[in-house]
Amino acid sequence: MASFYLVAALVALLTVGARGFQLSQRGLFWDDLVIPSFYSGFNPVGGQPTSAMGENSASATPPGVPGISPADPASAQFAAEQLRSALGKTIPDAHASLPERLFTPYDGHLMPGTSALQLAVSRANPLSWHVPAVLIFGLTIVLTIGWFLVARKAIQWGASPGLALIVYTAACVSPFLSSATGWWSAAINALAWQLAAVGILLVGLHAKNRTVALSIAFTGIQLTALLFTEKALSLVAIIATVTWVRAQVQRQPRLLRATIAPAVLTVAWAAWYLSIAGFHDDSEGFAVTTAVPKALATLVLPGMIGGPWVWDRWHPGSPFADLALGIAVPVSLAIVTGLLYLAWRVVSNSTRSTRRAMCVLAMIVGASFAYLAAVLVVMVRARTSTGTTDLLPRTPHYYADWWTFTLVVVLLGGIALSSRRPSDHPPAIPTGRRFSVAAMFLAISATISTVTWTMTWQDDPTREYLANLRQTVVDPQRAGTLSPLLSQPARIDVLSPLLHPFNSINAIAGVPVATHTTQPKVVDDSGRLVDAGVLRVASNKKGTEPQCGTRITAGKPRVVVLDQPLPFGDWTWEFNAAATQDAQVRISMPNGLQSASEVSKRAVTVPVGTELQTQWVRINGVGGTIALEVQGAEGTSVCLGEGAIGPLLPVQQ
Structure with missing residues (x-):
């Protein structure tokens, strides 16, 4: 012996x-980044995550971060649709308790213990x-x-x-x-x-x-x-x-x-x-069975x-066996x-x-x-x-x-x-x-x-990307010094777009999605948070009223016209406005391709003060018009100036 x-x-x-x-x-890799946000109640259209640590864990909602509530069923419906768009995933109920969430399958896997452990580790030491x-x-x-x-x-x-x-x-x-x-x-x-x-x-x-x-x-x-x-x-x-x-x-x-x-x-x-x-049934997709013989010869045996x-x-997938058939078959x-x-x-x-x-x-x-x-x-x-x-x-x-x-x-x-x-x-x-x-x-x-499996990860950018993301986004968020952050996808070789909306920076970092901000920033390809600006694709046409531009009065919604129509997508608008008294403006993009209910689900609400201020507002839609509705006391009006619309990109140094 x-x-x-x-x-x-x-x-x-x-x-x-x-x-x-x-x-x-x-x-960390792929699902490691998605699971914590999946079970913490991530809200992809703006708002605090439904608390996984107790109802009182979030005492206040940061400026520019509207929450989903029963009073806003259209927003809640849009959020649920965004979450369900993630490939092969069911989602927990928006107002479920933590145990109920943990017993919701993730990508076909029922693993409450695994999810609880990952969520706890992520809460204690995020992105580490x-x-x-x-x-x-x-x-x-x-x-x-x-x-x-x-x-x-x-x-x-x-x-x-x-x-x-x-x-x-x-x-x-x-x-x-x-x-x-x-x-x-x-x-x-x-x-x-x-x-x-x-x-x-x-x-x-x-x-x-x-x-x-x-x-x-x-x-x-x-x-x-x-x-x-x-x-x-x-x-x-x-x-x-x-x-x-x-x-x-x-x-x-x-x-x-x-x-x-x-x-x-x-x-x-x-x-x-x-x-x-909830297994999905996609008979039109690639049949895995056709790849089984090669897998047996190159990997299993x-x-x-x-x-x-x-x-x-x-990138960004995991390694796969690549033994040449000329060697695999004799072996x-x-x-x-x-x-x-x-x-x-x-x-x-x-x-x-x-x-x-x-x-x-x-x-x-x-x-x-x-x-x-x-x-x-x-x-x-x-x-x-x-x-x-x-x-x-x-x-x-x-x-x-x-x-x-x-x-x-x-x-x-x-x-x-x-x-x-x-x-x-x-x-x-x-x-x-x-x-x-x-x-x-x-x-x-x-x-x-x-060893050879490990070496295939040498050129993977995820480790450095997450380290920078933690330093410039997560740590300031935990310290309470991070300004509202608009939604932005992670680089494609870190998380696949197939995981949308869980491939967003907000989901990965555990940062609430903002609908508007006064300090536009984005995460660059290195994972660092940097100053950003709008790359102009279109703009709202300048109004004709002196000292005001375009006036919108409470109770009288108005449609402003863009100088160029926009294809469907997420856009950032430089919203230059001031009000006669503090008010809110509901913004949407009506068009002939979507029903009124579809447009309403994508609407965002932005507070406007009495001082002229530029806010960068995230709007979702298509077309050449923007509808604005002032919500405030009778007689309240908002003056709107010209502002560029386009993608939000890092400012060139």
Whole structure:
């Protein structure tokens, strides 16, 4: 057993070292930036987020930041429509409590625990990678220790040390899991499943646990994992397998009753999940099924021996396997041939009957294929759309739980085929040089894949962008010194426009969307907040009244004409106005392409004082006219001067 411990220690060092290197080069990515705003009640059309930390957390609304309230149903409807436009996402109710929000699926995922953790970390340390990295690194160490304990338990139950070493190594250095742990959102989901699987195995292989204790422990572990990922529904298969193996070895069929409660939990949770998940159906999009064969050859099969070693990445997506088919096909054929040879050796050398060995092997292969098929079916069902490419099935984190499940059933199959009786201490059986060499080869191969996967992020601009965004936007916002900020999308290689409206600077930074401001600023390509101005595309025509321009009186709405019509979009207007007494002006863009209700939903209200002032107002619409309605005491009027309309861009220094 000395070689077992030595190789296991080396594997652990490689695993922890590779994870440390990986995390040192990574940062927040994609869903990590979206989930906090999704669950905090982000308002994309202007207003404070619905408080996720309590109703009294926001004592006052900053100037230029109107809130959505029941008194403004049109604005609330427009906000809801904007949120629903995000690809594949349902949204929490605008006035739901925090628990209700957390139990709303995000992009098909039901993960209240994951969402709560990300929201809490984001609130405490926004746009920072340090806390997620420390948590992922710590959980990696815990998981590595857990797999070592599982391997020791398996040896005590009869598995060969060589098999236990290979399974331990493959589970620790899995390239499928490594890709997930380099991504905060995916890491929580994946590690929750992995830790739950380890917990189930340790409980199931603890000889003194009885039926009731097993049932309670299994159910508790699975329920905890389900709070972090709906993928934990598949843990019932591990529960059933470890219980069946133990019942066979101990000749205690009554132990199978320990699976009843987890099975009931699985069925109930699955029924609930399917009723609220809201999978989209886009039959006109790219069919993921057409990319499966290439994914099997370039990722899935090479990944079984630590591959695929070669990656590519298209901003702002995650890396995908890019092993050349000329290499992938021979490697895949060699792996399949090797697996067939190993199966033949197991059957021919089994101390049990040949029939029993073949049955166990058939169950292992069948279970692995069934799980992989389920992963692919869910991928096809949930991800086939106009926004999908053939790269998706070559993204490794989708297969992390399948690979671990396969390793688990192989390990339990080794126990089922063993002729040794369980013992309280690992027997003094040599690991075998071949197994030690194979384990080290697997560890080195997977470490290479982890390093090359990490290197594909070297030119990613997100880390620097978020660091600057935190310094110039988030920190001033938390200090109360940030002026109202108009909505602006993040650069396209940080967050895709497909995530609109959650790809906005306001959503990422947790800053309320303003409809108007007296200090126009935008975030530049480096992530820094800089002074901005309107690039003139059009302007309202100058009025004819002396010392006033265009006069609009309360109770008498007026339409002003632009010198150029505008295409549909978000525009910033230099609104130069003064009132005879403090009033508000409701601004909209009526046109022949939208109904009155559609125009009304997009209207904004701007306060106007008695001193002439320029305000930069964000308006949404199309056409060559702007409607203004003064809201104030009878006789109140507003004088409107000429002002440019166009996109808000950084001022050239």
